[in-house]
Amino acid sequence: MGESIAAVIQRKRKNKNRLAQQSMGWLTLAAVMLVPTIIAALFVRAWPILCSKPLGELLFSTTWHPMKNSFGFYAFIMGTLWVTGLAMIISVPPSVLTAIYLAEYSSTRTRSLVKTFIDILAGIPSVIFGVWGVLTIVPFIRNYFAPAVDRWLGGIPLFQNNNPTGYGLLAGGFVLAVMVFPIIISLAEEVISAVPQGLRDASLTLGATRWQTIRRVVMRRAWLGVIASIMLGFSRAFGETMAIMMVAGNVPQIPYSIFDPVYPLTALIANNYGEMMSIPLYDSALLTGALILLIIILVFNLLSRLAIVRLVQRD
Amino acid sequence: MNKITPKIEEVIYKVLMLASTAVVLSILFLILATVIWRGLPALNLAMLTQTPKGGYYLGQEGGILNAIVGSLYLAGGATMLAIVLSLPIALYLQVYIPHTRQAEWVRLAMDVLWGVPSIVYGAFGFIILIWLGMRASLLGGIIALAFLELPIMVRGMDEAIAMVPPALKETSYALGANKYETALKVILRQTAPGLLTAVLLAFGRGIGDAASVLFTAGYTDRLPNSLFRPAASLPLAVFFQLNTPYPAVQERAYASALILTFIILVLSLITRQLTTRLTTHIIR
Numbered sequence: 001m002g003e004s005i006a007a008v009i010q011r012k013r014k015n016k017n018r019l020a021q022q023s024m025g026w027l028t029l030a031a032v033m034l035v036p037t038i039i040a041a042l043f044v045r046a047w048p049i050l051c052s053k054p055l056g057e058l059l060f061s062t063t064w065h066p067m068k069n070s071f072g073f074y075a076f077i078m079g080t081l082w083v084t085g086l087a088m089i090i091s092v093p094p095s096v097l098t099a100i101y102l103a104e105y106s107s108t109r110t111r112s113l114v115k116t117f118i119d120i121l122a123g124i125p126s127v128i129f130g131v132w133g134v135l136t137i138v139p140f141i142r143n144y145f146a147p148a149v150d151r152w153l154g155g156i157p158l159f160q161n162n163n164p165t166g167y168g169l170l171a172g173g174f175v176l177a178v179m180v181f182p183i184i185i186s187l188a189e190e191v192i193s194a195v196p197q198g199l200r201d202a203s204l205t206l207g208a209t210r211w212q213t214i215r216r217v218v219m220r221r222a223w224l225g226v227i228a229s230i231m232l233g234f235s236r237a238f239g240e241t242m243a244i245m246m247v248a249g250n251v252p253q254i255p256y257s258i259f260d261p262v263y264p265l266t267a268l269i270a271n272n273y274g275e276m277m278s279i280p281l282y283d284s285a286l287l288t289g290a291l292i293l294l295i296i297i298l299v300f301n302l303l304s305r306l307a308i309v310r311l312v313q314r315d
Numbered sequence: 316m317n318k319i320t321p322k323i324e325e326v327i328y329k330v331l332m333l334a335s336t337a338v339v340l341s342i343l344f345l346i347l348a349t350v351i352w353r354g355l356p357a358l359n360l361a362m363l364t365q366t367p368k369g370g371y372y373l374g375q376e377g378g379i380l381n382a383i384v385g386s387l388y389l390a391g392g393a394t395m396l397a398i399v400l401s402l403p404i405a406l407y408l409q410v411y412i413p414h415t416r417q418a419e420w421v422r423l424a425m426d427v428l429w430g431v432p433s434i435v436y437g438a439f440g441f442i443i444l445i446w447l448g449m450r451a452s453l454l455g456g457i458i459a460l461a462f463l464e465l466p467i468m469v470r471g472m473d474e475a476i477a478m479v480p481p482a483l484k485e486t487s488y489a490l491g492a493n494k495y496e497t498a499l500k501v502i503l504r505q506t507a508p509g510l511l512t513a514v515l516l517a518f519g520r521g522i523g524d525a526a527s528v529l530f531t532a533g534y535t536d537r538l539p540n541s542l543f544r545p546a547a548s549l550p551l552a553v554f555f556q557l558n559t560p561y562p563a564v565q566e567r568a569y570a571s572a573l574i575l576t577f578i579i580l581v582l583s584l585i586t587r588q589l590t591t592r593l594t595t596h597i598i599r
Contacts, residue, residue, distance in 0.1 A: 027404055028407050038431065041439055097335040114340065117340055123583050125522075125525070125576075127551075131568065134557065181342075211329070232430070239432025239435070241525075242525045269438065294431065305423055
């Protein structure tokens with residue numbers, strides 16, 4: 001071999017580089033394939049029940065008796081939808097207003113301080129939100145809020161109080177709303193701040209007030225991003241498990257009042273999966289629940305991420 | 316004349332915005348205050364240094380050392396596994412395929428993965444365990460948590476590496492170093508604090524998550540002693556103790572919640588310190 005030492009080293013370095021590139025590339029591909037893999041795994045395990053029951057029965061039947069071989073998810077799906085919907089109603093107005101305040105009005109120092117606190121709120125584990133809900137929100141609803149609302153608005157079924165425990169839709173919705181605050185605020189603040197300064201300057205020069213500028217110029221440009229941040233918050237609330245199962249009451253029924261207990265899909269899975277595997281199709285049914293949950297969340301997530309990617313490219 | 320002038324409208328909205336911000340912040344303080352106020356009286360040395368003795372869940376002697384150690388093992392193991400997987404991905408994005416459409420797609424996939432709820436990671440982890448013929452164990456919990464931490468870490472590292480000035484990479488290439496050598500010897504060294512921030516963020520997420528370890532790691536009153544046996548965790552200790560009907564045990568749930576919150580706050584404090592230092596590039 002007439003190869004010099006320098007050439008050997010050169011070749012080795014080149015090979016190492018190529019090897020690194022290839023293995024890192026494959027690893028990246030594997031990570032990208034993780035979501036499809038999770039869907040496939042859930043689908044395979046859900047297959048037995050999808051074969052033996054029509055999808056319409058699974059989704060729209062209210063009878064949940066695993067022992068008697070009936071698996072209707074309707075009450076759980078409605079439980080999740082109600083509690084998430086209520087959480088969004090509670091959480092969107094203050095979150096968006098806070099985001100606008102941080103992006104448009106606050107001084108740099110205030111903004112960084114508030115954002116620090118928002119980050120801390122985002123980092124609190126969901127079980128802690130649950131403990132807080134049990135200790136403050138549930139007793140407050142039970143002792144003060146529910147009786148008062150029932151007295152004044154009890155004629156309307158939506159505000160009737162038939163639940164003496166305090167655990168239920170409103171408690172769940174409120175705790176979820178607090179968990180969603182930091183997600184909507186930090187993302188919406190980012191999108192609103194990203195609106196080019198020139199647009200604001202032009203509007204202000206024309207004599208518009210600051211608020212007029214925000215409403216007619218800034219928000220008109222940023223609304224898609226704000227919607228995306230709300231959708232991201234929605235998908236987070238939709239999949240939340242620990243906090244919600246601690247305060248929602250977990251009674252499988254379709255709620256008629258904001259004080260009724262609900263049983264969200266995530267709580268159903270967390271309470272039952274891994275046990276009672278001896279009942280045929282039970283495991284399959286619970287994983288069907290997980291699959292439904294995941295697909296809804298992925299759709300919302302993907303839409304909002306794509307909207308954000310488009311916005312970033314525009315500005 | 317009861318037409319709302321622009322001036323008054325602005326004042327109204329400004330008050331609403333300030334009120335919203337105040338509400339959001341005061342809820343954070345209310346949560347922290349509740350956890351401290353209810354947790355502190357129940358906290359004692361035995362909680363931190365003992366494992367549950369017989370009759371612990373009826374209010375007898377013992378502590379939650381099993382859950383503290385279990386959580387550190389679970390989150391520590393998961394974080395290590397996640398580093399091994401995330402670092403090459405982040406480097407690949409920034410060094411081998413920077414500014415490409417593929418990189419954007421990978422980032423989108425990671426963001427979507429971030430959105431997968433932890434209960435689904437738990438179910439998926441359990442499916443893997445059954446497939447491997449294993450039961451709920453420390454290893455199972457580590458795997459499920461590593462999946463949970465992966466997207467957080469990849470995106471954090473990705474962003475940290477993106478902050479390396481392009482001139483530095485170009486200098487390295489100009490000196491004849493190839494991409495692998497540049498990644499290993501220049502970029503890793505320059506971004507160490509940023510990478511550590513991402514690692515701590517993921518660790519914090521891992522140690523606080525309950526739904527993903529519920530089926531995969533199980534729960535035990537013993538200290539974790541094998542990868543193939545169940546391991547306890549702090550969030551689940553909070554959850555299980557709160558669900559008992561005995562007030563004395565529920566008190567301990569509050570104390571456990573305080574311990575968990577304390578760990579999370581310390582982690583976020585360290586992260587913040589690192590972030591302020593991140594802005595100054597260290598060229599040695």
